[in-house]
Amino acid sequence: MASPKRTLIRCGHLVTMDGAIGTRRNWELLYVGDRIEAIAERVDQPWDDVIDASGMIVMPGLVNMHLHTFQAGFRAIGSEWLAPDYFRNFYGNAATRFGPEDNYLGTLFGALNQLNNGVTTLADYCHNVRTLEQAERSVDALVDAGIRAVFIHGDGLREPALPGALPARRLHPRERVEALQRSxxxxxGRVTLALGIAGPHWADWEASLANVRLARDLGLIASSHVTRPHAAAIVPDGYDRLAAMGLLGPDHNLVHCNHLTADELGRLLDAGCTVTATTTNEFHDYPSDSALRKVMDRGHRPSLGVDVEAMVSGDLWREMQTALLFARNEGLRHGRPDAMIPVKTALGWVTAAGAQALMMEGAIGVLKPGAKADIVLLRAGDLNLFPVHDPVFSIVEQAHAGNVDTVIVDGVTRKRDGRLLVEAGWLSRLGERLRQSVARLAHESGLALPGPAQP
Structure with a gap:
């Protein structure tokens, strides 16, 4: 068996997000196979290949903690929608008409876009699964894209439903999940399994309890949408009841939480849950503040996700910048002495906090010996970044997806010299199939796709 390849990166700026190593200038990083072997000013070990990143910022790959990736073919169609429009037009209508290949195509293009943007780990919240084949094809897309991913299996609606008319009896299908584990x-592998369950905001008590217990029985992380004020939840005290039963902990990720009071959220954080904010989409959809500050006030770190590309950009750099601006502005509006949140804190939201929520802390979201070789290189000479004084400031406040030169996932180079390493003909053929898929789904659901006015 051949020895794993040893690759040395000669870094210009090195941002590790590791407390012991910190941020360095002109240091070297060696990774062997899928793991980082050494980081030092000069690595005194043999290597097979070298990457000259002397003009670049070397950093951990980003972690996108929440994306409904299958929706990528419908990007931007809901730019002028609000939440009821999304439920009426897409989730409660068009999404119910997806078949296995529709899921595959949307997920593939969504995942490739994340890779292209510098995301090396994606929490794919696929709440549009009605059959085992549909789940398997969604997983196939993540594998084919080459991204590290957690496939968060969600049970989809069986038929179109209007806002306010979604079924409350939403039991997660054990048989399908167990079959997926066997297949x-x-x-x-690089793609792992979790459950996207209907919790007390969206399901009755019996279903909520059964869904959380299913995740525990199968040893899987669970994630649930928390998007309603207390009085509007199907089971208003449901999360408190689950916590009191010991069924909530670090293996449960709560998404949004924007309507929760500080006390409600605090009790869930104290139980060990993690919280993911999707600030841009929450601004788009809800008349409420993001939960970012409430999470931080309890001494916890929020993670970030993009959520719905039908309505907002899939760019996690933009999401990070928006979230930081919001959290700072909220502090200013309330005269808080801690209004100026440190830039490095925001970078932690899309690296270490995501790793923690996925129970991969120390393996991803950080560059240090023993961690996975999930690495992103940004061109420090690009006009929007040059000159780089503090690379963390430049990453958080100035960078965008266009600065991503190289993406390495699990030691495998997926993007180099600003180009994804995929065969152009293959991508073109699948792109045409995606367009056909979207046109058919829009026609079947009566959804008018936006476009220029016709003469």
């Missing part, structure tokens, strides 16, 4: 997840 696509029979052996460990």
């Amino acid at each position: 696509r997840f029979a052996t460990p």
Whole structure:
């Protein structure tokens, strides 16, 4: 068996997000196979290949903690929608008409876009699964894209439903999940499995309890949408009841939480849950502040996700910048002495906090010996970044997806010299199939796709 390849990166700026190593200038990083072996001013070990990143910022790959990736073919169609429009037009209508190949195509293009943007780990919240084949094809897309991913299996609506008319009896299908464990997840890989469950905001008590217990029984992380004020939840005290029963902990990720009071959220954080904010989409959809500050006030770190590309950009750099601006502005509006949140804190939201929420802390979202070789290189000479004085400031306040030169996932180079390493003809053929898929789904659901006015 051949020895794993040893690759040395000669860094210009090195941002590790590791407390012991910190941020360095002109240091070197060696990764062997899928793991980082050494980081030092001069690595005194043999290497097979070298990457000259002397003109670049070397940093951990980003972690996008919440994306409904299958929706990528419908990007921007809901730019002028509000939440009821999304439920009426897409989730409660068009999404119910997706088949296995529709899921595959949307997920593939969504995941490739994340890779292209510098995301090396994606929490794919696929709440549009009605059959085992549809789940398997969604997983196939993540594998084919080459991204590290957590496939968050969600049970989809069986038929179109209007806002306010979604079923409350939403039991997660154990048989399908167990079959998925026996098929696509029979052996460990870069894509792992979690459950996207209907919790007390969206399901009755019996279903909520059964869904959380299912995740625990199968040893899987669970994630649930928390998007309603207390009085509007199907089971208003449901999360408190689950916490009191010991069924909530670090294996449960709560998404949004924007309507929760500080006390409500605090009790869930104290139980060990993690919280993911999707600030841009929450601004778009809800008349409420993001939960970012409430999470931080309890001494916890929020993670960030993009959520719905039908309505907002899939760019996690933009999401990070928006979230930081919001959290700072909220502090200013309330005269808080801690209004100026440090820039490095925001970078932690899309690296270490995501790793923690996925129970991969120390393996991803950080560059240090023993961590996975999930690495992103930004061109420090690009006009929007040059000159780089503090690379963390430049990453958070100035960078965008266009600065991403190289993306390495699990030691495999997926993007180099600003180009994804995929065969152009293959991508073009699949792109045409995606367009056909979207046109058919829009026609079947009566959804008018936006476009220029016709003469």
